[in-house]
Amino acid sequence: MFGWCGKIAEINLSAGEFKIFSPDPEILLKFIGGKGLAGYFLKEDVALDWNDPCMPILFFTGPLVNTRSPTPGRMTVMSRSPLTGTVGDSSAGGFFGTELKKAGFDGIIIKGKSDRLCGIEIDDGEIKIVPASHMAGMQVSPVRSLLKKKGSSAIIGPAAENGVLFSNIIIDGHFAAGRNGLGLILASKKIKYITVRGTKKTVISDPEELDQARKDIFRLVSASPVLSGNYGISKFGTAALYDLIDARRMMPSDNFRKSFFRSACLMNAPSLKKLYRPKNRGCRGCHVLCKKVAGDGTIIPEFETLSHFSALIGNTDIKTVVSANKICNETGMDTISAAATLSCFSEISGKTLTPSDIPDLLNDMAYKRNEGEKLGKGAERYAKMTGHPESAMTVKGQELPAYDPRGAYGMALAYATSTRGGCHLRAYPVSHEILRKPVATDRFTFEGKARIIKTGEDLNAIVDSLTACKFIFFAASLEEYSKVFHAVTGINYSGQDLIKTGERIYYNERMINAANGFSAKDDDLPERFFSSSGHKGEDITIGPIDRKDFLKARANYYKARELDEEGMPLPETAKKLGL
Amino acid sequence: MENLLLKYEKKLIESGLVGSGDSLLGILDAEIEWNMNDDSRIIFEKVFESLNINSLIFSKPKEPYFSIINYLAKISGEAIRPCDCETRTFFHDLPVSFEFSANSIISRLKKRKCVIIPDHGIISYGTVSIEQAFITLSSVCFSCFVKFFSDYLFTLRFGKPDNDFKKTFEKVSNFLSPLPHLNHSLQKSPFYSGKDVLNAINEAGKLMVGLRLVDSFFGNISYLHDNTLFISQTGSSLDELAGNVDICPLDGSSCAGITASSELPAHLEIIKRTGHKAILHGHPKFSVILSMDCGIRDCAGKGLCHIKCPRERDVCGIPVVSGEVGSGSGGLCNTVPEAIISKPGVIVYGHGLFTTGVFDFNLPFCNLLEIENACYMEYFKRASNPSAAPS
Numbered sequence: 011m012f013g014w015c016g017k018i019a020e021i022n023l024s025a026g027e028f029k030i031f032s033p034d035p036e037i038l039l040k041f042i043g044g045k046g047l048a049g050y051f052l053k054e055d056v057a058l059d060w061n062d063p064c065m066p067i068l069f070f071t072g073p074l075v076n077t078r079s080p081t082p083g084r085m086t087v088m089s090r091s092p093l094t095g096t097v098g099d100s101s102a103g104g105f106f107g108t109e110l111k112k113a114g115f116d117g118i119i120i121k122g123k124s125d126r127l128c129g130i131e132i133d134d135g136e137i138k139i140v141p142a143s144h145m146a147g148m149q150v151s152p153v154r155s156l157l158k159k160k161g162s163s164a165i166i167g168p169a170a171e172n173g174v175l176f177s178n179i180i181i182d183g184h185f186a187a188g189r190n191g192l193g194l195i196l197a198s199k200k201i202k203y204i205t206v207r208g209t210k211k212t213v214i215s216d217p218e219e220l221d222q223a224r225k226d227i228f229r230l231v232s233a234s235p236v237l238s239g240n241y242g243i244s245k246f247g248t249a250a251l252y253d254l255i256d257a258r259r260m261m262p263s264d265n266f267r268k269s270f271f272r273s274a275c276l277m278n279a280p281s282l283k284k285l286y287r288p289k290n291r292g293c294r295g296c297h298v299l300c301k302k303v304a305g306d307g308t309i310i311p312e313f314e315t316l317s318h319f320s321a322l323i324g325n326t327d328i329k330t331v332v333s334a335n336k337i338c339n340e341t342g343m344d345t346i347s348a349a350a351t352l353s354c355f356s357e358i359s360g361k362t363l364t365p366s367d368i369p370d371l372l373n374d375m376a377y378k379r380n381e382g383e384k385l386g387k388g389a390e391r392y393a394k395m396t397g398h399p400e401s402a403m404t405v406k407g408q409e410l411p412a413y414d415p416r417g418a419y420g421m422a423l424a425y426a427t428s429t430r431g432g433c434h435l436r437a438y439p440v441s442h443e444i445l446r447k448p449v450a451t452d453r454f455t456f457e458g459k460a461r462i463i464k465t466g467e468d469l470n471a472i473v474d475s476l477t478a479c480k481f482i483f484f485a486a487s488l489e490e491y492s493k494v495f496h497a498v499t500g501i502n503y504s505g506q507d508l509i510k511t512g513e514r515i516y517y518n519e520r521m522i523n524a525a526n527g528f529s530a531k532d533d534d535l536p537e538r539f540f541s542s543s544g545h546k547g548e549d550i551t552i553g554p555i556d557r558k559d560f561l562k563a564r565a566n567y568y569k570a571r572e573l574d575e576e577g578m579p580l581p582e583t584a585k586k587l588g589l
Numbered sequence: 590m591e592n593l594l595l596k597y598e599k600k601l602i603e604s605g606l607v608g609s610g611d612s613l614l615g616i617l618d619a620e621i622e623w624n625m626n627d628d629s630r631i632i633f634e635k636v637f638e639s640l641n642i643n644s645l646i647f648s649k650p651k652e653p654y655f656s657i658i659n660y661l662a663k664i665s666g667e668a669i670r671p672c673d674c675e676t677r678t679f680f681h682d683l684p685v686s687f688e689f690s691a692n693s694i695i696s697r698l699k700k701r702k703c704v705i706i707p708d709h710g711i712i713s714y715g716t717v718s719i720e721q722a723f724i725t726l727s728s729v730c731f732s733c734f735v736k737f738f739s740d741y742l743f744t745l746r747f748g749k750p751d752n753d754f755k756k757t758f759e760k761v762s763n764f765l766s767p768l769p770h771l772n773h774s775l776q777k778s779p780f781y782s783g784k785d786v787l788n789a790i791n792e793a794g795k796l797m798v799g800l801r802l803v804d805s806f807f808g809n810i811s812y813l814h815d816n817t818l819f820i821s822q823t824g825s826s827l828d829e830l831a832g833n834v835d836i837c838p839l840d841g842s843s844c845a846g847i848t849a850s851s852e853l854p855a856h857l858e859i860i861k862r863t864g865h866k867a868i869l870h871g872h873p874k875f876s877v878i879l880s881m882d883c884g885i886r887d888c889a890g891k892g893l894c895h896i897k898c899p900r901e902r903d904v905c906g907i908p909v910v911s912g913e914v915g916s917g918s919g920g921l922c923n924t925v926p927e928a929i930i931s932k933p934g935v936i937v938y939g940h941g942l943f944t945t946g947v948f949d950f951n952l953p954f955c956n957l958l959e960i961e962n963a964c965y966m967e968y969f970k971r972a973s974n975p976s977a978a979p980s
Contacts, residue, residue, distance in 0.1 A: 229678055232917035233851045235823045239916065240853050241837070241844035253845035279844050442717045446824050446848050449720045450833075457590055461618045461643040462717045468641060469716075489681075489701065504699035509641040566619035 012215040013073030013499035014038055015116045018051075019137060021130060023199055024063060024122030028137045033116070039501070040588055043072030043116060045099055046475035046515040048088035049522070051119055052097065056522045060090045060098075060191075061198040063123040069164070069204070070117035071107040072477035076212040078220055079494045080227045080486075081479035083108055083293030087164075090526075091190035092198075093175045093347070093388055094407040094431040097522045098190030101435070101474045103293035103301075104182035105162040112208030124200040131160055132206040142202040147171060149340040150180045153203055161207025167342025169376040170197035174386040176347035176409070180339060184301070184309045185293065188344045189408065190430055215500030223493035227486045228297070234485035236445050237298055243481065244290070247302040248313040249279035251440075255317065258444060258453075259545040259552050260417025262410070263321040265353035266403045266536070269414040269544025269552045271321035277328050282310050285328065298481055311335040311345070314434075317412035318349030323356060323363050330365040337369055341376035347388055348372060350409030354389040355381070358398045406431030406532050415535060416544045416552045418443040418453040423463050423563050426533045427571075429519040437466030438480060447484045456559050460566030465509070471519075472512030514587040520571070521579045521589065530577040533564060590616045594624040597723050601648060605801060606730050611710075612648040616719055635691035636712075640698055644719035646726055649710035653761035654730040657737045660757045662707040669705065671732035672739070673877060674895060674940035678914055683729055703729055727806070731872065735939075737761070738878045738968065745975035747886055762969075767962045768800055768873075771955060778866075778949040783836070786814045790834055793869065793950040794827035802871040802957055803827055808941065809850035812950075813866040816840065820856055822848045851915040854922035859945060862926045867946035869953040873961035875968050879904040880936045882971065895938050905963040909936045934960050 016035075021028040033047070041050045048068040058065045067089040074082050085107030091098025110118070114135045129142040145153050150167045157163050162182055170177035170193035177193030178186040187193075196202075214220060231237050243250050255261045256274040263271045271277075282288070288302035288310045302310035311319065311331055315338075319331040338345045352371055356363050363371070374382025384392050389409050393402035403410050408431025415422035420439030428436040439462065443453040451462065469488065473480055478491065488505030496502055503511070523532075540560070544552035568575060572583040594614050601607040614624040617637050623630060633645055650658060661669045668682040676683070684697040685705045694712055697704035702725045703713040711729050715721030741758050744750045750758065775796070776789040790810050797803050797810075808827055811820035818837045825833035837846035837853070846853065856868050883894070883902075890899055895911055896919045902909040908928040912921025921937050929935045933956040934944040942960060944953035971977065 226681065228917075229913060232920060233678060233914035235849055235851050235853060235915070236847055239847065239849065239851065240857065241847040241849070246844055250844040250847050253843045254847050257845045275843065280842055444848075446822060448716070449718050449724065449824055450822075451718050458593070458616060458618045458643060458718075465641050465643065465716055492700070506640050506699040513641065569619040 011035070012213055013077070014043070015111060015114050015210075015212070017115050019115050019118045019132075021118060021120045021137060021139070022122045023120065023124040023128070023139065023201070026139055040511070041515060042472065042475040042511060043075075044070050044084070044086040044475040044477035045088065045101070045471060046511065047117060048086050048099065049097065049515055049518045052088055052090070053518060053522055056090070056525050058090070060092045060095070060195060063199070064121055065090055065195070066119050066121045067192065067195045067199070068117060068119050069106070069110065071111050072475055073499050074476045074478060074494060075107045076111035077214050077498050078224065078295070079478070079498060080224055080231070080296075081293070081298065081482045082295045084474075084477045084479055085110065086474055086477065087179060087187040087192050089192060089195045091430065092194045093191040095526055096406055096430050096528060097519045098192060098195075098430060100187040100189055100192055101477065101480070102179070102181050102185055102187035103479070104185035105294045106164055106181045106206060107477065108294040109162040109206045109208055111212055112210050113206050114208060114210050120199065120201070122199065127200050127202050129202055130204040132204070133161070134208045134210070145202045150183065150342060151340060154183055157203060157205050160205035163203055163205045165203040165342070166193040166196045166201070167340060167376065169341040169343045169386070170194050172376065172378040172386065173197075174343055174375060175388045175391070176344040176351075178342050178344050180342050184303075184339055186339070186344070189346065189433065193342050214498045216497045220494065220497035223490060223497050226493070227482065227490050230485040230490065231298070231482065234447070236447065236484045237481065243300045244298055246279035246283060247288075247300050247310055249282055249302075249311065249316050251313040252278045252316055254444065255413065256321075258417055259547065259550045260414040261317055261321045262403075262412055262414045264324060265322060265357040265401065266410070266414060266538060267357070267542070269417055270547070273326040274321065276326065277316065277320045277331065281328055282316070286310055286332070293479070296479065298479070300481060308332060309335060309339060314412045315345040315349070318346055318353070319368070322349055322353045322412070323368070325363065325365065325368060327365040330368055334368050334372060337372045337376070341373070343372070343376055346411050347409040348375065350403060351375070351385050351389040351392060354393055354401050354403065355385055357401045358393065358396050400537060403536050403538070404432055405535060406528065408432040413440060414544050414552065415539055416555055419456045419555065419563070420451065420453070420459045420463055422535060422539065422555055422560060423456065423459050423567060424466065426535055426564060427463060427467070427567055429516070429523055435480060436470060437463040438470055439463065439466060441484060445484060448487065456563035460563050461570045463567060464570040467516045468509050468512035470512070471515040472508045475512070475515055514589060517571070517579060517584065517587050518589055520573065521584060524578050530564070530568075530575070533577050535560070590618065590622045593719055594622065597646070597719050598624050600723060600806075601646075601726070604727060604806070606650055606654060606727060607648045608651050611651075612646060614644070614646050614719060616644045618643070632689070632691045632694065636694055636698065639695045640714070642714040642716055644715040644722050645712065646714075646719065646722040647710055647712045648726055650730055653764040654734065656757055656761050658705055658711070658729070658733045659707050660753070661733055661737060662705050669733060669736065671736040672881065672939060673732050673735045674914065674937070675728050676732040677895065677939070680725070680728060680732070683732070705729065724807075731874070734874055735877050735881075738875075739881050742878070742882050742968070742972060742975065745972060746884070765965075767965050768802075768958055771958060775950045775954055777951065780812070780814055780949070783814065783819065786812050786819045787831075787834055789950060790819060790821070791830045793954060794821065794830045796954065797869065797871055797957075798826070798828035800958070802873050802961065808869070808871040809852050809856070810870070811850075811856045811868045813860050818856065818860065820846070820849045820853055823850050852921070854916045854920065855925050855943070858922055858926035859929055859943070862930055863945055865945040865947050867948070867950045867953050868943065869950065869957055870941055870943045871957055872941040873957065873964070875964035876904070876936050876942045876961050877939060879964045879968060880909045880938045880940075895940075898938065904936060905960065905967050907934050907936055907960055908932055909938055911938050912940075914940070936960075
């Protein structure tokens with residue numbers, strides 16, 4: 011077998027034991043790896059509560075990981091989301107996926123619950139469950155210091171231990187498995203950390219073909235302004251998007267009551283660069299190097315974090331953004347959800363957040379103190395608890411990222427249909443609606459967007475299964491990646507075969523959500539986007555979305571996705587897709 | 590969707606690639622919408638069903654493209670492999686199917702963005718927009734044109750074209766003529782405001798498309814005003830630049846130009862080196878063809894000419910340099926700026942032509958036209974006397 015290790019470890023914490031099994035090769039072909047394979051194994055336990063000991067959490071790599079393919083350093087973490095109740099998954103960077111492959115595993119499935127706080131240590135095929143009570147309540151960095159020689163690490167912070175519903179797993183210090191509250195799943199199983207290291211090589215089918223395929227992709231990366239240009243993310247990190255999103259008047263400000271932030275020019279990527287002089291860092295094997303880290307170890311915030319901790323909450327102090335990012339990393343909280351929940355709090359309470367309020371409130375969330383206890387439940391629950399459900403800018407209970415949907419209608423539809431709730435990464439229409447790749451589409455129309463969003467979801471599902479980084483698809487396409495896949499695995503899948511596999515993987519997630527009661531009523535946006543404008547200017551007006559147009563586009567999406575009128579999966583489609 | 594179908598049908602005709610009524614266009618959202626009734630729709634409905642695409646164009650190209658593509662398809666077997674920059678970077682090769690059936694088309698489109706059916710036409714698709722299908726179709730015409738005339742000159746120089754090649758060459762050459770001279774002036778500097786600059790850029794862009802100095806409507810244009818570079822966005826049609834120009838302050842205070850043309854690094858460096866304000870970059874065909882005409886058959890650097898050429902070369906006195914699209918150590922941003930100092934322009938091997946102006950777009954535009962016309966004349970001169978070695 012080329013590309014895959016052909017081994018998966020299943021760890022049962024209740025019994026304190028593990029077993030290793032080889033997945034059916036047909037399953038590997040149907041679901042590939044990463045998100046696809048994790049979804050396949052999650053499905054059998056789909057109806058369990060997120061904190062049921064039998065609910066698994068899955069860490070899965072793909073066949074391209076630990077090879078010389080471009081952007082080979084990512085993996086998927088998946089379970090059922092404590093925040094939303096939907097399928098909960100995250101594509102995570104860093105070194106963990108690579109080390110997992112080096113240790114000889116395509117993935118690990120963790121079930122059961124430890125009777126005390128523990129760590130899981132994986133060392134070249136050996137798996138140990140060790141006590142970690144001494145790490146209880148510790149932040150990420152101190153834990154990481156204690157694990158220095160044990161390889162790559164996945165750690166939860168105090169936020170997860172204190173029940174924050176949007177707590178993250180922090181990979182290698184600053185790469186988050188974020189958004190859905192996956193940190194809380196580890197906490198519910200009493201796992202403080204997982205480390206992994208290995209020495210094995212992934213055997214590939216055709217190294218020469220891989221070299222050629224790499225060259226083709228690198229050529230495209232060099233030609234990509236978004237990745238390699240003077241203002242691209244290689245030079246500035248994802249914060250490079252900040253000016254553009256504001257210029258397009260779709261920067262969520264003041265809890266999505268506005269879509270333009272007057273102080274953006276003082277808070278942007280060049281300002282961060284000037285202040286911190288960061289160096290380029292990235293996931294294992296990646297040459298894009300989108301992570302920016304200052305000499306003293308300060309992590310430069312990503313675009314979403316920068317935008318939400320400035321525009322969304324009305325903060326004009328750039329250092330507060332950096333410190334908020336640090337608090338979230340250290341305590342293990344999702345920055346998008348944390349900032350969006352703060353902005354919801356600010357709107358409901360009528361309180362303007364000062365630079366000193368922000369770190370205080372974040373720490374209160376992470377340590378379950380004062381108002382922070384309620385805020386740690388996320389914006390939707392907080393807004394309901396305080397009698398203002400309309401102030402939660404969420405979809406399926408997940409806080410929305412930093413693209414105002416009134417400024418990009420494909421994004422509006424993508425937020426609504428995303429299987430993990432308010433998320434920009436499922437269909438990633440920013441690529442064509444804003445960044446003009448592969449070509450520009452009209453951002454102010456729903457026309458044609460149903461099919462486009464469906465295709466985007468399928469594309470990113472397979473990208474997260476191979477696994478690769480979505481950013482490189484600003485430049486390359488599955489046409490090039492099918493060559494990489496062939497060179498690595500020897501399997502002759504075309505780009506279209508791969509995207510068909512992505513369709514299966516995404517439909518599987520719709521089926522998981524449907525089994526948990528999600529339907530058309532959940533594929534919707536907050537009412538605010540249909541009733542009020544984001545920005546009225548001489549150049550651009552960001553008006554409310556026409557609800558009729560939105561509902562028509564959603565109905566078209568259901569047709570394109572082959573769901574019924576209520577957004578529920580059809581047995582015949584499932585069968586056709588081999589599910 | 591009807592508007593999009595009409596827009597791209599019109600663009601195909603206006604670009605001179607396809608005659609009226611010779612294109613079938615379809616866009617799929619929940620249902621497929623077509624621009625016209627055609628018997629072949631039944632085949633393409635199957636294509637839509639089998640592939641994850643949202644749009645498709647099937648066009649029979651006009652002459653000279655029709656004869657050129659047919660000829661190349663027939664002699665190339667399974668795929669045509671042009672060596673121009675566009676194909677090398679974005680298309681890899683152009684598959685051919687001698688069978689006009691759904692299965693044959695689907696099997697090719699599973700792997701590539703287009704398929705050529707000899708005697709029928711070109712089929713291309715988009716995944717997010719019909720514009721992708723249009724670009725692909727236009728690029729197929731461009732790259733086949735460049736390959737045909739390059740191959741012919743190469744064959745003349747190092748062998749003997751067979752009768753079929755010769756006859757096709759004679760036939761398609763009859764469809765060609767030099768570009769017209771510019772009979773009016775473009776907007777003259779000084780430009781007092783950003784609005785003036787945008788107007789001048791729009792005017793130059795439309796004219797470049799109108800005179801077919803670009804492939805697929807693409808190229809790039811920039812102008813330096815008030816320490817700010819105004820530059821066309823990546824993938825923008827030069828005849829539709831309103832709202833598609835990025836404004837990049839040279840003090841580095843903003844990243845809003847992240848969507849600027851992939852040639853932004855070259856433009857910035859050219860401005861720095863030359864002190865010029867106006868830059869045009871197009872893909873005029875004969876400039877591209879002659880940039881690839883080399884008298885050395887067994888060069889140690891064969892196959893790598895687009896990255897590095899061991900010799901200094903020129904065509905009609907215009908330097909020819911290596912360099913790939915965008916940034917990176919092999920990027921044309923490292924070769925063009927140096928070469929363009931004190932020259933009317935620079936041709937990038939297999940790619941296109943850069944020209945610059947101190948004040949406005951008048952001089953660079955005239956240079957673009959004159960260089961292309963000089964290359965056109967030079968091509969046929971070389972074709973009539975192939976033993977004379979090019980520089």
